[in-house]
Amino acid sequence: MEHVSTSRCYGGEQEVWKHDSKATGTPMTFAIYIPDHAPGEKLPVIWWLSGLTCTHENAMIKCEYKQACAQHGVIFVCPDTSPRGEGVPNHEDYDFGQGAGFYVNATQEPWAEHFRMRDYVEEELPALVAEHFPVDMDRQGISGHSMGGHGALTVSLRNPGRFRSTSAFAPIVSPLNCPWGDKALTGYLGEDRTAWREYDSVALIEDGARLGEVLVDQGTADEWLEGQLKTHLFADACRDAGIDATIRMQEGYDHSYFFVSTFIADHVAWHAERLKA
Numbered sequence: 001m002e003h004v005s006t007s008r009c010y011g012g013e014q015e016v017w018k019h020d021s022k023a024t025g026t027p028m029t030f031a032i033y034i035p036d037h038a039p040g041e042k043l044p045v046i047w048w049l050s051g052l053t054c055t056h057e058n059a060m061i062k063c064e065y066k067q068a069c070a071q072h073g074v075i076f077v078c079p080d081t082s083p084r085g086e087g088v089p090n091h092e093d094y095d096f097g098q099g100a101g102f103y104v105n106a107t108q109e110p111w112a113e114h115f116r117m118r119d120y121v122e123e124e125l126p127a128l129v130a131e132h133f134p135v136d137m138d139r140q141g142i143s144g145h146s147m148g149g150h151g152a153l154t155v156s157l158r159n160p161g162r163f164r165s166t167s168a169f170a171p172i173v174s175p176l177n178c179p180w181g182d183k184a185l186t187g188y189l190g191e192d193r194t195a196w197r198e199y200d201s202v203a204l205i206e207d208g209a210r211l212g213e214v215l216v217d218q219g220t221a222d223e224w225l226e227g228q229l230k231t232h233l234f235a236d237a238c239r240d241a242g243i244d245a246t247i248r249m250q251e252g253y254d255h256s257y258f259f260v261s262t263f264i265a266d267h268v269a270w271h272a273e274r275l276k277a
Helices: 056-062 066-072 117-132 147-158 179-189 193-199 201-206 225-229 231-241 257-274
Strands: 002-008 012-020 027-035 043-049 075-079 135-144 165-169 213-219 244-250
Touching (some): 012 066, 027 066, 043 257, 056 075, 056 257, 066 075, 066 257, 135 147, 147 165, 165 257, 179 193, 179 225, 213 257
Antiparallel strands (some): 002 012
């Protein structure tokens, strides 16, 4: 791995690292915040998946998780949202291609070679972080925003027992039922919509996947709420499946990191309570 930077912050270290990914066949960059801790101590970890157009840097700068993570002794990891670089295909639209990997393993050309973000965030990056940083892999939580909220929910649903805690901010709950999902999953996975179901939290629940409990915050003034996010579909699926879902509709908040930063300390504390040794 290549060390990019370290900055002291709230009694911990905000670091950025780069490495060559086997999953994507490209260099990948991630941010990791490590609170101060005793020598040899291992800390719980929250994986953060970001949304459309983001890199590792958006959450690192705007999410304001560091003080809460230092307070609760939790590591926080922010990967990129897609492969990037020379030879990696792209698209002129913000909601497809680089910066919009949707945390899937693409099967369609020209995306299939590099756009393998499911393998990256589910397997490769956790193994790498576990090898090089003081994380307790028996105490993992996952969260994310928008496209990353979709990622957090689906990764957790597909990997029962791996995560003690799961939360999301303004998640795309059902790519099968929104324009963002229709565009991305058609492009990455093809026309067969049955292949999309493992990347749709509502469909996964309908097909039998379960979470112990989940926390979701959604702003009522979010411009994407009705057309793209459709929080009610997830609420209905959780109710029908008997999943303990706390879904908080936050009055007047939009889709931005101003919204996320307002409630991120709540989420870190919620995760930390469930990640206790």
